[in-house]
Amino acid sequence: MQKKSILTGIFMLTLIAAACSQTASGETFPNSGIELTDGLGRTIQLESRAERIVSLAPSNTEILFAIGAGEQVIGRDDFSDYPAEALELPSIGGSFGEINYEALVELQPDLVFAAEITPAEQVQEMEGLGLTVFWLANPVTIEGMFDNLKTAGLLTGRMNESSDLVTELATRLEAVQEALAEVEERPLVFYEIDGSDPLAPWTSGEGTFIDALIRLAKGRNVGSVLEGEFAQISIEELLVQDPHIILLGDAAWGVTIDSVAARAGWESLQAVESEQIYPFDDNLASRPGPRLIDGLEILARLLHPAAFE
Secondary structure (H helix, E strand, C coil), X not given: CCCCXXXXXXXXXXXXXXXXXXXCCCCEEECCCEEEECCCCCEEEECCCCCCEEECCHHHHHHHHHCCCHXXXXXXXXXXXXXXXXXXXXXXXXXXXXXCHHHHHHXXXXXXXXXXXXXXXXXXXXXXXXXXXXXXXXXXCHHHHHHHHHHHHHHHCCHHHHHHHHHHHHHHHHHHHHHCCCCCCCCEEEEEEECCCCCCCEEECCCXXXXXXXXHCCCEXXXXXXXXXXXXXXXXXXXHHCCCEEEECCHHHCCCHHHHHCCCCCCCCHHHHCCCEEECCCHHHHCCCCCHHHHHXXXXXXXXXXXXX
């Protein structure tokens, strides 16, 4: 999960030359290379499409495989576990911010594809080792995620595939919006990220994709009243807000519907009384990649099942 969202400007994507040659996938790539400005405001130049990529973020890895560039990925971070093929790639670390630079250099990548979980200082270290690093800023909207897909397509010479994927995802997004067009009721949703302390569980505030998906699914986010993108909410505040639905983003860590219902003080919550507690795959809400649309579709059906009958 990415704890911080830096509101950088949307990249300026500029092709250097008009003359083009065919790539292996049958698409075009500028003869004289490509020049892009990344999320850190750095100008990155590639002479040709990236053929040996190391991805340093789960979202980036999912994007690369989704646009058909999986065969160009030669390494990953510890957290990149989707799709299954990614697990077959060598890992260069990344847990708790630690990167095995020796292993990274040995892979001889022509592009290191980083994201906001990689601090700018580490980007500088990698550049000092002679590596080309593109830092992809977290989008703050679905449209921004689509832009990131197109950026990845430019870097990998998969422009056609990325454009097709954006079209497909946009169609699915529109289908959800059409299904919910007449919905007026907006249930109050508590999304639990970490309930290790049941008296002050962690949730998601404004400015996150979790919050954005809840809004798109025509729900109201309990965490929107809190300060910060991720914050703890007191049991007292949770009881005051009294959510209609509880989503367990920490279900993968063993949190169950029964264990939540058994928490002291939680028994009087509407969601507990009406048994409106659901496990939710947090990867579909916290990774800013193409599976966000999967998360939206699931969430919309949970909040408004009648709209999809």
